[in-house]
Amino acid sequence: MVDFFETAMAYIRNYIYGYHFFIDESYYSGLWNRYFTAAGFFLGAIAVVLIYLSGAGKNKKSGFFRSLAIIALLNSLGAVYDVISRNLIVQQNYNYNSNVFELAANPIAGIILVLVIYSCYRGYIGNAFCFGLITYAVSLLMFNVFVNSDSAGFLIFRALTLGFACMLMTKPKYFYNSFIIYIVYYLIFKWIQIFIVQGIFASQTITVEIVLTTLRLLVPDLLIFMVILVVSIIYERAVLTVKKTVVAT
Amino acid sequence: MELILGILAIILFIILASLIMVATNVLFDFFSASVIVLAALLLVFGLIFGLIVALKNTVKVYRDVYKAK
Numbered sequence: 001m002v003d004f005f006e007t008a009m010a011y012i013r014n015y016i017y018g019y020h021f022f023i024d025e026s027y028y029s030g031l032w033n034r035y036f037t038a039a040g041f042f043l044g045a046i047a048v049v050l051i052y053l054s055g056a057g058k059n060k061k062s063g064f065f066r067s068l069a070i071i072a073l074l075n076s077l078g079a080v081y082d083v084i085s086r087n088l089i090v091q092q093n094y095n096y097n098s099n100v101f102e103l104a105a106n107p108i109a110g111i112i113l114v115l116v117i118y119s120c121y122r123g124y125i126g127n128a129f130c131f132g133l134i135t136y137a138v139s140l141l142m143f144n145v146f147v148n149s150d151s152a153g154f155l156i157f158r159a160l161t162l163g164f165a166c167m168l169m170t171k172p173k174y175f176y177n178s179f180i181i182y183i184v185y186y187l188i189f190k191w192i193q194i195f196i197v198q199g200i201f202a203s204q205t206i207t208v209e210i211v212l213t214t215l216r217l218l219v220p221d222l223l224i225f226m227v228i229l230v231v232s233i234i235y236e237r238a239v240l241t242v243k244k245t246v247v248a249t
Numbered sequence: 250m251e252l253i254l255g256i257l258a259i260i261l262f263i264i265l266a267s268l269i270m271v272a273t274n275v276l277f278d279f280f281s282a283s284v285i286v287l288a289a290l291l292l293v294f295g296l297i298f299g300l301i302v303a304l305k306n307t308v309k310v311y312r313d314v315y316k317a318k
Contacts, residue, residue: 019282028271035270041263044270051273068273072280073288080285142274 047134047141054131056124067131070116074109074135081106085220104135105158105189107224110182117169118178125167132166133159154196158189176232183225190218 021027034040051071055063104113113135121128136159140152165185169178194214215222 015286019278022275022279022282028275031271031274032267035267035274041267041270044273045266048270048273065276068276069280069284072277073284076281076285138277142277 043141047138050130050134050137050141054127054134056120056127056131067134070112071131071135071138074113075103075139077109077112078103078106081108081220084108084224103139105186107186107221107228109135110186111179111224111228113166114169114175114179114182117166118172118175121166121170123170125170128166128170129163131163133163135159136162154193161185161189174232174236176229176236179225179229179232183229186221186225187218190221 035044051068052060052064054067054071056067057063103109113132117128117131121131136155140155140159162185165181168181172178172181191214194217
């Protein structure tokens with residue numbers, strides 16, 4: 001018990017220490033230097049406009065802060081996914097979350113994203129597109145992807161496609177249908193990333209062994225998707241339907 | 250005069266826009282740090298509150314069923 005509290009306290013101390021840059025003056029001067037360049041100004045302006053447009057509802061001012069908070073949450077869930085995939089399931093051969101542009105590209109962030117799109121963006125198809133786009137693009141725009149990344153084209157294309165996927169996710173009647181759209185989107189882009197962008201199996205012909213190895217890399221993702229999908233299908237088709245029938249009688 | 254005013258307006262616009270971008274970035278980092286902790290706290294308090302309510306209901310049902318006899 002004492003060990004648990006000591007570990008928890010150490011974790012809290014590390015967490016606070018990780019964000020001590022807020023009281024550091026160089027953090028603010030660094031930001032000013034980043035946005036006061038031509039490329040930084042251009043990318044920052046796109047980020048601010050997209051965040052503004054991604055707010056659902058009539059009040060755009062509160063929508064800006066709301067969507068900024070949700071986008072920040074989605075981009076901070078990479079650490080949670082890392083902990084789950086490392087401790088719970090299998091050791092992965094490569095760590096794709098170490099990249100700053102991959103923070104929101106994980107199933108945990110995907111679940112929250114689909115929940116937000118399904119519950120808040122019905123009828124706001126344009127805002128849903130902007131929300132999906134900026135969820136992946138915010139790190140690209142804030143960290144200046146053109147300077148830092150070799151696969152900028154893929155990352156921009158992936159962000160744009162998430163925007164279109166979010167537009168589709170506003171349509172279905174049930175949450176699990178929207179979630180299936182996200183699963184398909186996620187798996188397609190993960191395979192593209194593994195085979196083409198990161199080139200892990202690029203030089204080899206695709207065999208059964210390689211497919212199985214890829215599936216092993218995707219085991220944590222597939223397990224998380226399966227659990228959420230089964231729970232949501234049971235809840236929406238069994239529990240909610242029964243409740244409606246009871247209310248009707 | 251108009252030209253100078255125009256140039257000043259452009260400079261002011263660039264400075265204001267840069268300040269808005271810096272503020273947005275600071276807010277983004279702040280939300281990244283705080284929202285996940287708030288969400289975790291909310292989850293923990295929700296679980297504790299739900300457990301207390303469930304225990305209360307269990308005790309109440311036990312009393313109603315067995316003490317009534």
